[in-house]
Every structure is written in structure tokens, then in C-alpha cells.
Amino acid sequence: MCEDCGCGLSAGIPVTVSGHDDHGHDDPHHHHGHDHPHSRQHQTLELRRAILEKNDRLAERNRGFFRARGILVINVLSSPGSGKTTLIGETIRRLGPRLKTAVIVGDLATDNDARRLRDSSAPVVQINTGTVCHLEADMIARALKQLEISGLDLLIIENVGNLVCPASYDLGEDLRVVLLSVTDGEDKPLKYPPMFHTANAIIISKLDLDRACDFKREAATANIRHIAPGARLFELSSKTGAGLDDWCDYLVRQHEAVKRRDPLDA
Amino acid sequence: MHEYSIMQSALTQALREARQAGAARVHEIRLRIGVLSGVVPDALRFAFETLTPGTSAEGAVLTIEEVPARFWCASCRKEFVSADLFAECPDCRNPSGELRAGRELELSSMEVDHV
Numbered sequence: 001m002c003e004d005c006g007c008g009l010s011a012g013i014p015v016t017v018s019g020h021d022d023h024g025h026d027d028p029h030h031h032h033g034h035d036h037p038h039s040r041q042h043q044t045l046e047l048r049r050a051i052l053e054k055n056d057r058l059a060e061r062n063r064g065f066f067r068a069r070g071i072l073v074i075n076v077l078s079s080p081g082s083g084k085t086t087l088i089g090e091t092i093r094r095l096g097p098r099l100k101t102a103v104i105v106g107d108l109a110t111d112n113d114a115r116r117l118r119d120s121s122a123p124v125v126q127i128n129t130g131t132v133c134h135l136e137a138d139m140i141a142r143a144l145k146q147l148e149i150s151g152l153d154l155l156i157i158e159n160v161g162n163l164v165c166p167a168s169y170d171l172g173e174d175l176r177v178v179l180l181s182v183t184d185g186e187d188k189p190l191k192y193p194p195m196f197h198t199a200n201a202i203i204i205s206k207l208d209l210d211r212a213c214d215f216k217r218e219a220a221t222a223n224i225r226h227i228a229p230g231a232r233l234f235e236l237s238s239k240t241g242a243g244l245d246d247w248c249d250y251l252v253r254q255h256e257a258v259k260r261r262d263p264l265d266a
Numbered sequence: 267m268h269e270y271s272i273m274q275s276a277l278t279q280a281l282r283e284a285r286q287a288g289a290a291r292v293h294e295i296r297l298r299i300g301v302l303s304g305v306v307p308d309a310l311r312f313a314f315e316t317l318t319p320g321t322s323a324e325g326a327v328l329t330i331e332e333v334p335a336r337f338w339c340a341s342c343r344k345e346f347v348s349a350d351l352f353a354e355c356p357d358c359r360n361p362s363g364e365l366r367a368g369r370e371l372e373l374s375s376m377e378v379d380h381v
Binding site: 042050051168228 | 276280302351352353354365369374379381
């Protein structure tokens with residue numbers, strides 16, 4: 001085989017496709033006469049592989065682990081300071097005896113969020129990611145070893161506060177829940193479409209501050225609908241409790257679907 | 267900035283493939299990156315420049331094909347490409363729940379040399 005173009009004579013090394021086509025094969029200079037020096041064998045490797053295939057594989061393993069135990073898993077995402085920890089604390093408190101809940105919290109540093117949530121009586125594992133700006137599936141698998149899983153109904157994963165990077169990483173969750181606080185501004189869905197597009201549920205949080213922020217609800221919901229038309233929309237305030245019952249009932253219904261192995265409604 | 271770790275994953279896979287194929291040098295690595303993948307191509311290029319020196323891909327070309335967001339409209343029974351990433355059919359204005367392309371993070375192919 002021609003070492004440069006793989007055009008015929010065997011040279012013993014398999015070449016799938018030639019990567020060089022800078023002269024045609026009708027060229028009399030080239031046509032199997034091989035009177036130009038060949039020093040290299042060129043090869044095109046067709047791969048078509050997911051760059052994050054390792055994470056995707058581990059996420060599927062997590063998913064199988066959770067499914068087999070009837071555990072509903074939600075991945076809670078937002079920019080820093082949108083109220084994830086407060087919402088999770090209130091959610092655990094209100095779900096109380098209805099769902100046995102545990103939390104995995106991801107932050108670059110500190111265990112402040114875990115300490116806040118420990119007051120809620122649910123088991124909490126803090127993951128410190130160091131410089132990593134998102135959680136990955138194998139971090140969840142490792143954190144699970146520190147959790148009492150038996151009898152668990154709901155696992156809440158509080159991702160690192162970041163509206164960009166966590167969107168790319170499947171953790172094995174059933175639902176992605178993205179928070180948009182009224183202090184974030186109405187146009188966040190348009191600025192960060194990859195994150196909002198992947199959401200199964202979107203929560204407008206800190207509703208008690210809407211007037212102070214001059215929050216334009218119509219514009220926010222229109223922006224959400226442009227990017228994530230199928231996502232379930234909740235509007236709530238963890239501080240006043242407005243809207244929290246709807247949210248908690250939704251989680252109970254989703255958990256029942258997981259138990260019955262039915263598809264989830266979002 | 268997760269592009270660094272994503273580029274590292276792509277490069278690790280590419281170098282392993284090259285080794286398994288018995289290649290000595292990598293000339294070009296091609297990626298397909300969807301506009302809804304959450305990954306910025308320029309940041310990948312920057313990471314590539316810092317990660318390749320000292321490897322068999324040193325000096326290689328990184329080619330990134332950006333894949334547009336393509337949705338399926340069930341009402342019009344056709345696909346549409348969305349430049350603004352809105353999931354609304356430009357003809358009937360109905361929302362689409364089905365993204366058919368645009369989230370790719372793919373190592374598609376590479377050019378290698380056997381010396």
C-alpha cells in the first residue's frame with residue numbers, strides 16, 4: 001500500500017482511510033509508480049466517541065443503583081446565592097415523615113452548607129471539589145459510601161453554584177432542578193441556555209423579594225418557555241413558605257412514580 | 267471553566283486510540299461540539315495548546331466543528347435549526363420538546379502517522 005495515501009500496494013500496516021489527498025491518483029507521477037519518497041504511513045482514525053463517556057457510564061451505574069432501590073434523585077443547580085441550600089432545608093423540613101431524605105452538597109470549599117443542613121435532621125455529605133467547578137458522577141458514587149442508603153426515598157444533590165459547567169455532567173439523577181432567583185434577573189435563561197434547556201423543573205425562588213428587585217415575572221416566564229418549554233415551573237419563597245407545598249407534593253408524586261417504575265411526569 | 271478537564275478527557279482518549287493503532291504522531295484531532303453543550307470552543311483551543319506539549323499530539327491541529335441546535339417540530343413534522351436557541355418552531359411558533367442535535371461533546375476523528 002502506498003505509504004502516503006493507502007492507494008494499493010500493501011505495506012503491512014492497515015490504513016482505514018487516507019488523510020492525504022493533495023494529488024489525484026491520475027497523476028502519472030504517482031500512479032503506483034512510487035517514485036517519490038514515502039517516509040510515513042498516514043491514517044485517519046474514525047472515533048465518534050463521547051468525550052465524557054467515562055462520566056456518562058458512571059452516571060448510568062449510579063442511576064441503576066438508585067432505580068433498584070426506588071430512590072428519587074434530584075440534581076439542584078443554580079448560580080451561587082440563588083437559594084439552593086435554604087430551599088433544600090425547607091423541603092426536608094416540610095417533607096418530614098413523608099419522604100426519608102438525604103443530601104449530597106458540592107462546594108469548592110467549606111462545609112458551611114452541610115452544617116446548615118445538618119440542623120434539618122437529614123443525613124448530609126459534603127463534597128469539596130477543590131478547584132473543580134461542578135460535580136461528576138464518580139464523586140456521587142464515592143459520597144454514597146458515607147450515606148445510610150437503606151430506606152431512603154429521596155436523594156437531593158446540591159451541585160456547585162455555577163450556571164455553566166454542571167450542565168455537561170450527568171450524575172445519574174432522575175430530575176434536574178434549576179433555580180432562578182428573582183435577584184438573578186429575568187434574562188438568565190437566555191444567557192445560560194445549556195443549563196436551562198436541560199432542566200426538568202425550574203424554580204423561581206426568593207419570591208418574597210420580587211418587588212424590591214422590580215422582578216418582571218411575565219418576562220422571566222416567557223424567557224424560560226423559550227428555552228425550556230417542557231420544564232415544570234414553580235414559583236416560591238423558602239422564607240415565607242409560599243409555593244412550597246406545590247413543590248413538595250410534586251416531589252412526593254415523582255417518588256411514587258419511581259417506586260412504581262413509571263415514567264416521571266417532567 | 268470546565269473546558270480544561272473536557273479537553274484533557276478528549277486528549278487522553280485520542281492519545282490512547284493513537285497508541286492502540288500503533289501511531290507515532292498525531293497530526294489533527296477533530297471534535298464536534300454542540301452549541302447547547304455548555305462548552306466554549308475557544309476555551310477548548312486554549313486548553314489544547316497547554317495540554318499537548320510533550321505528547322505525541324504536540325503541534326497537532328485541533329479542528330472543532332460546531333453543531334447547531336436542531337429541534338423537531340411535531341406539528342409541522344420537520345426539523346428546524348435554532349440560531350437563538352429558542353425551542354420554538356419558526357413557522358407555527360409551537361414549542362418543541364425534542365432536541366435532535368446541539369448537545370454533542372464528541373471526539374469524532376483524528377489524523378495520525380505511523381513513522
